[in-house]
Amino acid sequence: MAQVPSPTIRARRLRRELRRLRDRTGHTAEEVAKILGWHRTKVIRFELGHSRVMPKDMPPLLDLYDASEGERESLNALLRQSRQKGWWSAYGDVLPDDFVGFEAEATSISAFECLYVPGLLQTEEYVRAIVRAGRSTADQDETDRVVAARLARKALLSRDLPPSLWAVLDEAAVRRVVGGPKVMRAQLTRLTEACAMPSVEIQVLPFSAGAHAAMAGAFTLLDYADPLLDPAVVYLSNDSSTLLLEEDRQVARYKLMFDHLRAKALDPDRSADLLARIAAEVPD
Template identity: 70%
Template sequence: MASIPSPTIRARRLRRELRRLREAAGLTAESVATELGWHRSKMIRVELGHSRVTQQNVQDLLRIYQPSAEDRETLSTLARQARLKGWWNAYGDVLPDDYIGFEAEAAAISTFQSLYVPGLLQTEEYARAIILAGRTTADPDEVDRRVAARTARKALLSRDVPPKLWIILDEAAVRRVVGGHRVMRAQNARLIEACGNPRIEIQILPFVAGAHAAMGGPFTILDYDDPVLDPTIVYVDNDATTALLEEEEQVARHRLVFDHLRAKALDPDESAEFLKRVADEYPSQ
């Protein structure tokens, strides 16, 4: 799978830079929209990412902002890169939101999952069982494409410098029998194998830990190499709705919750032993 700069990340950088230049020029979104003959809502959509930023949009805005030659070159490059197609574009019908594009360049992925093993560590059969359970009316082709997309995501863990992956799993995620005992034995073996990877930390949050700070549901924190260029994002997904949170207060709140979960969960060595005990409980046939 060819590696290209994530268009999703570049589009986000482009929006942030355009807003920075507007503010540096002392201009309001309304005044810029008026000068360009745009509705004010279009400026808001462009800066918030609710509307695609075209090359022409960028040129029009740069004409008003009058940036330095260096900034102009940077923005032109970002605009070109934002129009590229990531591998996930081929699965646009089954990957409807931007999460995969943001995940593609993450330096660290910290996730809490309460009901199932996260996609990056799912076996194909486990993934298929999860997808079938959530989409009882899906046709076989759609299920196959969803499985293929989830499998393709795993290439992230094989890149030259893979992201640091920190997973906290509620005990329910490894106790719930998904797809039958054979599927669970293979899935559990995958988790045990991952415990030996120096780039992956797995912690189990046991039932005996009681109530905890993430009773409201799972979430994922995505950190990047340069937090100035690419600030942290929190992704919340409960199947009914998804949200990408970027405000500093929202990120700080979820990071604090994750720290509380880490403190309550078994440490990585204890978690590996826990997974081995669970594996022994599955019938061999």
């Protein structure tokens, strides 16, 4: 499977470029809105990603920003690409946020999980067990759609140039028996197999490590091929909310946190041995 451009990333590039052009003119967002006869928050909402830039909005913006011919071509191309649909749009009812769109074009994924196995490494039955536990009111159709969406994400690791995935798992995530012994043994086996993949590194953070930098919870760092064009982002999520962090100081803090976690965790070889031992210890 080849990598395809992510409309989510193109939309982010577009809003960053529009902000750059506005800064170049010296106008505030409120001034731009007033000049163009728009609601005072419209430009701010574009630049923060809270609303989409529409094709009819581009000509007056680019005229006001005195954009060059090359800038106009580039920005209009980004606009077209941002309005395309990624595979995940078919699962909009069960994938309510943009995480998969940001993940789709990442070249490096650094994930810390404290409660369960990362989504990209989950088996189908493990996913079903998590969905049943977290969505007790879901009917079979909804459960099947959630499972299908999560399994579709895994194609990311099978594409021609997969992203590097570095996962640090709290020992609790691999000790908790999810879905029963048979399901958990299969999941642990999947993890040990993933340890041999050239694009995957897995480390286990043992209980013996004590307190650590990410006691507050799980997070995922996404890096891209061109950090100037597409700066890294951090994603925080739980069952009820998600949060995307983009500010340089926020991302730097989580990068440092991940470095501390890797230093405290068992190295990849010892982690693979521990996963195999835990799998053998799962009771029938």
